[in-house]
Amino acid sequence: MSDNSLKYKIIFNDLRAKIITGYYKINQQLPLEKELGDRYCASRITVxxxxxxxxxxxLIIKRRGVGSFVKGAATLAVSAPMGSKPFGFTASHPDETVSSKLIEFSVVHPQPDTIKNLYLEETDFVYHFSRVRYLDKQPCCIEYTEIPINIIPGIRIDNLMDSVYRHIEVETHFRIQSQHQTVRACRANSLEAENLHIAMIDPIMEIEQVTYLDNGMPFEYSIIHYRHDRYEFHNVNIAS
Amino acid sequence: MSDNSLKYKIIFNDLRAKIITGYYKINQQLPLEKELGDRYCASRITVxxxxxxxxxxxLIIKRRGVGSFVKGAATLAVSAPMGSKPFGFTASHPDETVSSKLIEFSVVHPQPDTIKNLYLEETDFVYHFSRVRYLDKQPCCIEYTEIPINIIPGIRIDNLMDSVYRHIEVETHFRIQSQHQTVRACRANSLEAENLHIAMIDPIMEIEQVTYLDNGMPFEYSIIHYRHDRYEFHNVNIAS
DNA sequence: CAGTGGTCTAGACCACTCT
DNA sequence: GAGTGGTCTAGACCACTGG
Structure with a gap:
C-alpha cells in the first residue's frame, strides 16, 4: 500500500522536507522543472x-513564465509526507500517548443519521459506542460512533481501548480510503462537561464524519466533540 | 482567467454535473477512462x-482493476465547478443578498499576528476594519481584517460595503490565488452578541485566514466569527 | 525574444481484480 | 487471461513573463 518508491512521491517528499527544514527558504525560487527532472532522472511531467x-x-506557488517559489505560510501549511496520511485519532497523534475510556458499547439498530449516511435499513444492526479520548492523560474529545456489524464484524471491547481503524486494517483485507467531514461549533452537555473537565458554557468543536473503505463502502458514522482548546482545523484553498 | 475551454475542465464539469443531478447514480460505475476518451475526443491521460x-x-472512487464509481456521499461533497472557486463572503453566497455594516475603519500599524503572517514591520501601515456581514438581512458573521496599504492601496468606505476582493481584482492586475485557514470554536464577546443577535454563552466558529495573491504575496490577515448556526465547514480527506 | 510552466497526445509497461 | 486504472516517458505546442 502507498508505495513510496514511486518517483513522484520521492520527489514530493524530498522537496517537502527541504522546504519544511528551511533548505529552501520562504520566497526562494525552486529549481526549474526541467532541472529537477535531470536531478531526479525523471521526466518533466513527473516532476x-x-x-x-x-x-x-x-507549500509552493507556481507562476507561468517565471518559476516556482516557496510560499510564505509554508511551515504552517497542512502537508504530510506521501504514504502516511493519518486517519483516526490514534494515527493522528503518533507522538503522544493515546488512551481511551469506554462510556458505552452495545449492538443496536442504527440512528437515523447513520441510516442516511451509511445507506442502511432500520432493521440492520450496528456497533454503537462512545469513548473519551485522552492525549498524555489529558481529556481531548468524546467520540460517538456507529459501525455496521455486517461490514466490520468482530469488534470487541479491547479493540475499543485501542484503535478501531487498526483493527479494521489488520482483520479485514480492506484499507481506509477516505473521510468526509463537517465541522461545527456547539455547546457541551453535562456528560461532556464532566468527562472533558470543562464547563457547560464552554464551546465545543463538533466533527461529523463518514469514513469509507477502499471498495467505496461507507463503514462508519461518527460524531466527535473536541475541547475547543485541544483542537483546530487547518485548510488550504487553491483557485482552480 | 481560469479558461473553461480546457479539455480536462470540460470533462470534469460534465461528469460532475451528471453525478450531482443523478444521471450517474450512487455506486453506479462510470464509463471507462478509455471510453470517455473516445467520447470527449481526449487522450486517456486527460480523462x-x-x-x-x-x-x-x-465525488467518485477509483479501483484499479475494476473501474470508477459514484461515491455514496457524492451529493454532500465539497465540489465546485472548475473556474468558479469562490473566495470571500460575497462570492461564496451568490444566491443570497449580501449586505454589511461597518463597525470600524482606520489606518494603523499592524497587530502582532498580522506582522507575523504577512511578514510586515511594526512601522508599516495597514487598513484595519471590521464588518458585520448579513445574508438576506440576517446577521451571519463579523470579520476583523487587516490589509497592508502598500500592497492594496485605495480602499475606501464604499469598497467595504461591497466586496473588498472584487475591488482588488478590478483595481489591480492581481488575482486572488489561495487562502490558508485555521478553524476553531470560541465564545462570543459583547460586541458580537449584540451584532449577531446571540447570547454571550453561545459558541462561535472562528476562522483565522491569510489570503494570497497570484504573485505569492500574502495580502490579508483576517479573523471571522460566525454564528454557530449559520456556518459549517466541509472537508474531504483522501488517502495518498 | 528566450524561457517558464500548462496542456495534450501516443504509447509503453506495470499492478491489480475478477473470472 | 482479459481488462481495469497507475505510472512514466518523449515530444509537441501554447500562454505567459520578463528583459
Missing amino acids: KKAMDLLVNDG | KKAMDLLVNDG
Missing part, C-alpha cells in the same frame, strides 16, 4: 506532478 | 486528470 501536489498542500 | 479531480472532491 510537475510532484510539484502540483506541493501547490495543493500550500 | 484521468479530470477524474482524479473528481476523486479529490469526494
Whole structure:
C-alpha cells in the first residue's frame, strides 16, 4: 500500500522536507522543472506532478513564465509526507500517548443519521459506542460512533481501548480510503462537561464524519466533540 | 482567467454535473477512462486528470482493476465547478443578498499576528476594519481584517460595503490565488452578541485566514466569527 | 525574444481484480 | 487471461513573463 518508491512521491517528499527544514527558504525560487527532472532522472511531467501536489498542500506557488517559489505560510501549511496520511485519532497523534475510556458499547439498530449516511435499513444492526479520548492523560474529545456489524464484524471491547481503524486494517483485507467531514461549533452537555473537565458554557468543536473503505463502502458514522482548546482545523484553498 | 475551454475542465464539469443531478447514480460505475476518451475526443491521460479531480472532491472512487464509481456521499461533497472557486463572503453566497455594516475603519500599524503572517514591520501601515456581514438581512458573521496599504492601496468606505476582493481584482492586475485557514470554536464577546443577535454563552466558529495573491504575496490577515448556526465547514480527506 | 510552466497526445509497461 | 486504472516517458505546442 502507498508505495513510496514511486518517483513522484520521492520527489514530493524530498522537496517537502527541504522546504519544511528551511533548505529552501520562504520566497526562494525552486529549481526549474526541467532541472529537477535531470536531478531526479525523471521526466518533466513527473516532476510537475510532484510539484502540483506541493501547490495543493500550500507549500509552493507556481507562476507561468517565471518559476516556482516557496510560499510564505509554508511551515504552517497542512502537508504530510506521501504514504502516511493519518486517519483516526490514534494515527493522528503518533507522538503522544493515546488512551481511551469506554462510556458505552452495545449492538443496536442504527440512528437515523447513520441510516442516511451509511445507506442502511432500520432493521440492520450496528456497533454503537462512545469513548473519551485522552492525549498524555489529558481529556481531548468524546467520540460517538456507529459501525455496521455486517461490514466490520468482530469488534470487541479491547479493540475499543485501542484503535478501531487498526483493527479494521489488520482483520479485514480492506484499507481506509477516505473521510468526509463537517465541522461545527456547539455547546457541551453535562456528560461532556464532566468527562472533558470543562464547563457547560464552554464551546465545543463538533466533527461529523463518514469514513469509507477502499471498495467505496461507507463503514462508519461518527460524531466527535473536541475541547475547543485541544483542537483546530487547518485548510488550504487553491483557485482552480 | 481560469479558461473553461480546457479539455480536462470540460470533462470534469460534465461528469460532475451528471453525478450531482443523478444521471450517474450512487455506486453506479462510470464509463471507462478509455471510453470517455473516445467520447470527449481526449487522450486517456486527460480523462484521468479530470477524474482524479473528481476523486479529490469526494465525488467518485477509483479501483484499479475494476473501474470508477459514484461515491455514496457524492451529493454532500465539497465540489465546485472548475473556474468558479469562490473566495470571500460575497462570492461564496451568490444566491443570497449580501449586505454589511461597518463597525470600524482606520489606518494603523499592524497587530502582532498580522506582522507575523504577512511578514510586515511594526512601522508599516495597514487598513484595519471590521464588518458585520448579513445574508438576506440576517446577521451571519463579523470579520476583523487587516490589509497592508502598500500592497492594496485605495480602499475606501464604499469598497467595504461591497466586496473588498472584487475591488482588488478590478483595481489591480492581481488575482486572488489561495487562502490558508485555521478553524476553531470560541465564545462570543459583547460586541458580537449584540451584532449577531446571540447570547454571550453561545459558541462561535472562528476562522483565522491569510489570503494570497497570484504573485505569492500574502495580502490579508483576517479573523471571522460566525454564528454557530449559520456556518459549517466541509472537508474531504483522501488517502495518498 | 528566450524561457517558464500548462496542456495534450501516443504509447509503453506495470499492478491489480475478477473470472 | 482479459481488462481495469497507475505510472512514466518523449515530444509537441501554447500562454505567459520578463528583459
